[in-house]
Each structure stands twice: as C-alpha cells, then as structure tokens.
Amino acid sequence: MTNRLVQIRDLHKSFAGVHALRDVSFDIRRGEVQALCGENGAGKSTLIKILSGVLEPDEGEILFEDRVVEFHNVHAAEATGVAALHQEATTFPDLNAVDNMFVGREITRAGGLLLDRAEMRRKTLEALERLGETINVAVPLRELPLAQRQMVGIARAVSCDCRLLIMDEPTASLSARETTILLTLVRQLRDQGVSILYVSHRLEEVFETADRVTVLRDGEHVTTQDVNTLDKEELIRLMVGRDVKQPTRRETGSSASDDPVIEVQELTCRGRFERITFTVGRGEVVGLAGLVGAGRSEVARAIFGIDHYDSGHVSIHGQTIPPGSTSAAIKAGLGLVPEDRQHEGLVLPMSVRDNVSLASLQALTRASLIDTRQERALVDAQIEQLDVRTSLIHASAATLSGGNQQKLVIGKWLACDPKALILDEPTRGVDVGAKAQVHGLIRRLVERGLATLLISSDLPELLALSDRIFVLCEGRIAGELDGATATQAQILELALPDRRVPAVT
C-alpha cells in the first residue's frame, strides 16, 4: 500500500477550444489536507468537477488507490468515496434541511420504496450538531440566513462516508466563528484518515490548516509542496506568476468627516438593527464590521432604500432620502455594490455594455431613445478604467470571471458619477490579483472624493482601507475604531456577543 490515495495523471480539459486544464498531474495522500490554490480561471473548479464526476476529462486518468477510475457521474464518484462541496450554492431553496442533506441519496425503507424520514432527520440533526449549528430543519432553506444555508451544504458533504472530501471555498460566506468550527472539523476528518482537497482564497486558512499545497496557474500545474516550505508572499507569487503587494494601509485623508456625505441617524428596523448612527465624509472610507447576521447588509439595504425601516433618518449631501426609495437614493448620488453580485448586482444574460450603462440610462436618453454613441463612449471609458479586456464588451456578463464581474458592478455605479458608494463584500470569492485591482480602484475613487461605506468580513482588507471602522453586533453599533490603529483582535472582540468566545483550537 502506497501512501497515495489519488493520483491525477496528465489531465486535459478544454471548453470550446480554450484550455481549462493542461497536463495536470499530482497526488493526494491519505489523511492529508491539501490546499488547492490559484487565481480565478486557473482551473481549480474544472479540476474539482472532474474529480467529483460532474465533468469528464478530455485526456488523462485518475487513479484511486492505484486503480484507474472513471467517474461518468456524481454517483460513480460518491460510490468510490469522493464527495464534493462545490463553490456555487448546491442547496435547494424550497426543500428543508433534512431533504437537502439526503436528496439523491435518500435513506429508504420498504425495499427502497419509501423514505425513512425519522432516520434522515436524526442524521441531519447529528451532522449539524457536529458543525455546532442549531438550525430549524422543518422550514424551507430559503427562509434561513445565507450562512445557515451554507452550513447545510457543508453538513451534506461531510456526512457521507467519503475517503476524499473536496471543498471549494467553503468559508466564503461564513463568519469567523463558523469558519473556526469548520476548520476544526476539517482537521478532525483528516485525523480520521479522510483526505481533503481544500480550495480557499483566504490564504490564512491555507497556512493554518493545510499540510501540502498545490498551485495551478492558467490551467497548468505549478507545484505541489509542503506548506511549511512556503510563506504567504511566495505562495502568492506562485499563484500569480508575479509579485503582488498585500493590501497596504491607505494614506488616510485629513479631517474627512467635516464634510459629511452619507448621514445616518438613529436608523432602526425592529428585529434587524437598532439606533444606527454614523456619517461618511467626502473622501473617507468607513468600514462596517461584524459577524455574518449582525445586520451589516441589512443596514446597507435600508440606506439604499431596498428595504423599509421603522424609524430614523438618512440623508445624502444633506438631501433626505425617504425610506424605501431607491430611485431617490440614486438620484442623490448613492450607489450600492451588493453582496450577491450575480443576482443583485448584474443582469447576467445582458452584455457587459448593457450592464455598465444600466444605472446611467436616464442620463443617456435623448427624446426617449438611448443615445448609443454616448453610451459607447461612457462604457469604453469605464472598461478602460476598470482594466477589463475591451474585447469582452459584447460578451454576456455571465461569462466573466468573478473578479471581472465585481469590477463590472463597481463600474456600473462609477458610470453615473456617484457621490457616495456602499460596497458590500467587494472582494468575496475574488482571486488575489483581481482583489488588488479592486483595492486600487477603491483607493483611486476615494482620492477623487467619493464617500465610501465598506462592508467586509475580510479583516485585513477592512483595516487596510478604512479611515474609521464601526463594529456591529446583533444589530447595534458595538463600537467605533480608528482604522489606522485598530487590530483584528479589537474588531472581533467588539463583534462577538457577550460571553460568546470563539472556539479556540
């Protein structure tokens, strides 16, 4: 018996003539956590889909315990012992947690004819308990918060008896506490002999959890080596193929809040947030920190007029925004880059051009018709500023990588020359290179005087960009920190509800 559980040999895969994977070979050992790193578009997702039976390779083979295996579908992969947690949501919003856990591999009685609902329910509760979650398993998933939905997906993946567990960005929408629990579970599984292939853009997690790391770049295998032999800069260099600076502290402007642009007073929405008061000045970045579910996005949505609130006052440039009036907010010069860019930020089937000009159509309209020449000029200018390849201008937004999509959403708002911008998790699921570009973009905008409210779970990012940071905890402002001197520990301390300390491992 060798120590190798999986051997990947000379995998090739191309889509419409474009190579997604080229000549990729590496091994996964028994009972190791192997991190899989690479920028968006490096081929990680393709590799994972091949390993889990969603896609079939064009060439090459996979050996599982020294035997060649061919996964024609997900069931074949699961039968061999490969389970996967994919990056895209793979849960069913209309089914409850129990059905989500077991659909496709139901526990049955009466010879496979009937569902054994009691047993499935028991196993679901057990799996969720291992993840430290108490979830209402009777209601459809769409009625649960995003993080809980994500946990159900994770529970599904880890609950099947697998030899290789593939996790693609499992912590992307989890809070710090949930991330800690998940990483603990990953280590437990490894100690039980399960191999884990772990994809994450959060490099801290890679160094904290992985034994070895494999780097892909442009569909090719760069290296597989012990994580101890690398440091962060080196790993990023391997991924990007060039040096990328980690977010460095932005030079903060002078007395910015003397000229308030966004003013929020005593904003209250029962059950969501209470008495939120802050201002964002011209050329200032105000960070909004907090755990998932603390009410950050809800505050942003209320300010922008998507959701109603019970009491309080919002004004932009001294102009009062009536509750629930998104058009008034836009007219006053406010833009929102939402957390869920695919659904709320972009119209995916529409072209890049149409997406960029969407919020500026009023300004582009002459006599009820869109002035296409002016539109073209506007979009070209934005595309150039955003560093998106211009050949993509007629492509549909759905075909763009996550990083380019995010730049597009930001570009949409820049096109209508806003005075203030709310960014909700602007770099979630965005690769290292694109992240640096998004940060650069934010810096340039702020220098030009844009007032920015930044919501982020990525604490280094928040600390690097913010002038001031407000920390939300259970819908209230728990404290205000100076961005120049604050530390991650200070933010976490304020963000955690009383006497709830994260599980330290």
Added chain:
Amino acid sequence: MNRHLNNLMMLLRQREFCLLTLVGATVAFATAFDSAFLAFGNLRDILVRCAPTAIVACGVMLVVVTGEIDISVGSLMALLAAILGVTISTNEWAWPTWAGLLIVLTFGTAVGLLTGALVTFGRVPSIIVTLGLLTALRGISTLIMGGENIDRLPPGLESLSKVGILGVPISIWAAAVTVALTAAIISWTPLGRRLYALGSSLHSARFAGLSEHRLKLFVFAYTGFLTALATIVDVPRLPKIEAGIGVGFELLVVTCVVVGGVSIAGGRGRLAGVLLAVVLMTMIRPVLTFMDIGEAGEKWTKAIQGMFILLAVLIDSIVSRQTRRGTPP
C-alpha cells in the same frame, strides 16, 4: 401591526386557507338559495364533475413542480376519446371494451413519454412542445372523427359510469386513488423529493447527481397516463363522444394548479391546495345552475372563474407584501 392581525396574515398566507374560505363561502351562498344544495346526491354530482380535473391536475401539478408545464392535456383527452370511440363503437371496429380501455391507457402514457422526450432530449421548452401538441393532437382527433360525433358506444362502457363500489361512483374512486397515490409519491418517496429538488434548483440537482431526464420523463408520462384515466371515467357519462371534447380543459387544469398555490417557477406547491382549487372551479357552474337563473348561469361561469383566479392571486400578493415588511426574508 398587532398580533391578531399578524396571525390572520399568517393564516391568509396559506393558500389552502384562502381556498377553503372561498369554497365555504360559495357553499353557504348556494345553500342560502336552496338548502337542497347540501343533499347527498347533489354533492356527489359535484364530486363526479371534479373527478377528471382532479385526476389530471395531479399529473400537471408534478410537471409544474419540476419547473415545466403541460398545456396539451385537453387535446390529448380528445384524441384518446376518439381512439376509444373508434375501437369500441359498434359502428366502427367494435373491439371489446377492455381492449379499447387498455389501448387508451397505453397510448396516453406513450404520448406523455413523447412529450417528455421532446422536452428533455430535444431541449425544447415544454411550453412550446405542449403548445404544438395542443394543436397537433386536436388535429389528429378531428381527422379520426371526421368532424362527427361517435355514437353507438357499447353498453359495457356506459355501465362504467353507473357502477359504483360501496355506493360511490367509479370516477370518484379513480380520483381518490390518484390523489392518494400522488400524495404518497410527494411525501413518502425519494421520487417525490427529487421532483421538488429538481424544480427548486436545476443547478443543484445536477450536483446532487439527480437524473433530470428520468424525472421529467416520469412527470410527463404520469400526466399522459392520468389524462387517459380521466378520459375513461369521463366519456361514459355521455351517450356519445363529441368532437369538441376537452376544449379548454388544459387551461382549466393549469388554472387549478396555479390557483392551488403551485409556483410556476417550480419547487413549491401542495396537493391540498390544488384539490381545493379544483373543487372551487368546478363548483361554480352547479351553484349557478342551482340559483335557477337559466341561460345566464351558463354565461357567467367563465367570468366568475376568472374573478376567483384574480382574487386568489391578489390576496397572495397583498398578504406576502404585508408579511415581508419588517421580518427577515
């Protein structure tokens, strides 16, 4: 908003509650006119009228739950009735009744399978496929019947409508069995769970390894089979098979499914709501007849059906807007 109003809103959010209220109000209204409305015979007649719609709605509901639609069942019913007439009428081929019934059931299922194959393997949207079939199947049935009615049906067929088991007409039995079977599929079998999963997220279903083809073939074949069953229990009620049988039936069924609270986007919906909608929609005409307003009753049926549809949709929209405010999504 005070607590009582809140509770009322929660109740109103349940489509079944709204429909039950409407059914109750309609019954009360009719009974106020004439207490004979509640007579056993009358209620039985209403249920008999409901039976074919309820049977086919069970199938179409599952089709809609997977995110597809079937608007061809009216024409399929006409074709199946024509086939039944041609095979067993003593004017035509005069086959034994059981053979005609068997052929109808087989043929109905086969057409359903064909529909499913066009949708899944042909990758044509089901609305287009069934729109085409709606016209095509009607055309074939017209060709078979030559625009005439088919009469001289064997007495064996007519007795099907007369026989009852334990005093209950056979069409009601057929509907009851269909409903029980469909309910069992929905809540007790892996199949039912997978249908809802497929409609809830096609994307996630692929990652869970569900076979989209097989599940969709099943729902269309099931609908085809149930349409055949509905034809068999409905045709014997009349002495002859008319050329216009089943016209508008597909829309009545889809209306019941949607009014019953099944999401047209797939993934959501309960059988109880659909059945209540069937009862509500079917009841309108008998109630109007009972009001004894003659010709006018006939003419008002569609208008009132339409009003109920709009009412159900409107209540839904208002209530969901009220409850969404101030509570997390």
